[in-house]
Amino acid sequence: MVARIYKPAKTAMQSGLAKTERWRLDYEPEVARTVEPLMGYTSSTDMRQQVRLEFDTRDEAIAYAERNGIAYQVSEAEEPKRRMAAYSDNFKFNRVGAWTH
Numbered sequence: 001m002v003a004r005i006y007k008p009a010k011t012a013m014q015s016g017l018a019k020t021e022r023w024r025l026d027y028e029p030e031v032a033r034t035v036e037p038l039m040g041y042t043s044s045t046d047m048r049q050q051v052r053l054e055f056d057t058r059d060e061a062i063a064y065a066e067r068n069g070i071a072y073q074v075s076e077a078e079e080p081k082r083r084m085a086a087y088s089d090n091f092k093f094n095r096v097g098a099w100t101h
Contacts, residue, residue: 001048002028003070005061007077023061025053025072 003025010020027048036043055061058074065072089095 001030001070003065003072004028004075005058005065005072006075007058009077022054022056023058025055025061025065027051 004027005023005025007023008020010017029044029046029049031044031046033042033044035041053061053064055064062072062074064070
């Protein structure tokens, strides 16, 4: 039973930073998923895959795992490498690049 502690990244459909501030503890699957023969659904008998705990800080998540004897692995969050620009920057008077349509 190994748990993963991480800070989730924002989704591709998300422009803001909602739901990315908290740290999450998820259990790694112990049993592989199987395909149910009748309906073709993917299922598992591992109930811990359904558990998802959220914490305000990384230290709270680690303390919870240690207090309950859960083996854990911490994944550090990487800051995205992007240039912050506004739409109005395309129309600035002192724009550096050439204007093309």
